[in-house]
Amino acid sequence: MYDPIERLQTIWSQAKNNPLLQQKSAxxxxxxxxEGFPxxxxxxxxxxxxxxILFCSGYDSQKGRDIARNPKVAMTAWWEPVEYQVRLFGVAEKIDSSLADKYWQSRHQSARIISAHMQQSLPADSLQAIQENFKNAQAQWQEKMVPRPANWGGYRVIPQQIELLRFEASRLHYRECFTKTGSQWHYQVLQP
Ligand SMILES: Cc1cc2nc3c(=O)[nH]c(=O)nc-3n(C[C@H](O)[C@H](O)[C@H](O)COP(=O)(O)O)c2cc1C
Incomplete structure (x- = not known):
């Protein structure tokens, strides 16, 4: 049996290195x-x-509020160039502030300005109001480093189950399911 995290790393790296994959990390x-809806x-x-498995976001966004209420999350990806569907669920934990700082610094300036000046997922008066807010914030910051707001960071999803599906045109997909019990991964092939 292979380690599912290593398998995920390999599949993602093969997908990312393929020029046909446009959004490398969606x-x-x-x-x-x-309301209990997924x-x-x-x-x-x-x-x-x-x-x-790490992603970044605003902690006060809808997803942030959902996770604060219920840290159980699922992640799904379809990496077309390598024909793999990845599906997992687990528990999300906030990353520490020094790691959040590292990812904040790696973002481009407009992403930093937007996260610092807008309240992700809250209603807005209009598209025009959003654009004006952005223009004013850009003029304020120009190329200066925008400090990371305390409500922006990231989550690490600790997976409890990971399924790798190798897509087959015949629909005879090859599904490998890894379930964690304690520190051990249990491996099971599933019918397509
Ligand atoms: C390809 C792609 C990548 C995205 N990456 C992020 C991201 O890393 N973090 C984030 O908060 N939103 C990201 N977004 C926007 C989210 O899909 C979403 O609109 C936003 O986070 C608000 O979601 P919420 O209201 O459920 O919290 C991305 C959207 C797309 C289409």
Whole structure:
């Protein structure tokens, strides 16, 4: 049996190195909302390691509020050039502030300005109001480093189950499911 985290790292790296994959790190994160509905949106996958699977976001966004209420999340990706669907669920934990700083610094200036000046997921008066807010903030900061707001950071998803599906045109997909019990991964092939 292979380690599922190493498998994920290999598959993602093969997908990323393929020029046909345009959004190299888009992955759907599903949370459970206040009404109990699952709700998914894409985020940028930052890192896959034995410590977990990392993405960044605003902590006061809808997903942030969902995770604060219920840290159980799912992640789903379809990496077309390598024909793999990845599907996992686990528990999300906030990353520490020094790691959040590192990712904040790696973002481009407009992303930093937007995260610092807007309240992700809250209603806005109009598209025009958003654009004006952005223009004013750009004029204020220009190329100066915008400090990371305390409510921006990241989450590490500690997976409890990971399924790798190798897509087959015949639909005889090859599904490998890894479930964690304690520190041990249990391996099971699933019918397509
Ligand atoms: C390809 C792609 C990548 C995205 N990456 C992120 C990301 O890394 N972090 C983030 O907060 N939102 C990201 N977004 C925006 C989210 O999909 C979403 O609109 C936003 O986070 C608000 O979601 P929420 O209201 O459920 O919290 C991305 C969207 C797309 C299409």
């Amino acid at each position: 992955v759907c994160v599903s949370t459970i909302n206040a 709700d998914g949106r894409f985020v940028d996958l930052k890192e896959i390691s034995q410590a977990g």
